[in-house]
Amino acid sequence: MKATILTLAAVLAFSTGALAADGEVDAETEAAIMAKLAAMECQMAPDDIEVTEDGYELDDVICKGGQQFDIELDAELNETGRRAE
Secondary structure, X not given: OHHHHHHHHHHHHHHOOOEOOOOOEOHHHHHHHHHHHHHOOEEOOHXXXXXXXXXXXXXXXXXXXXXXXXEXXXXXXXXXXXXXX
């Protein structure tokens, strides 16, 4: 069920345009990223979502157990990298 919701959120985000005119993440994409993190039992401040050439970098993500990461997502919001901080 969670995967279906995330997939629908991602489709909606990309069908309406993932980036606002100023290069910041639009509200739909931000919501999809935050939902993905919640499903991963992680959280972060939405202001720490950075747009990259290939997708997004999530800075200072704190996951269950208190470990902190930087997480990279591609344009379809698939995790492509994770670095412990």
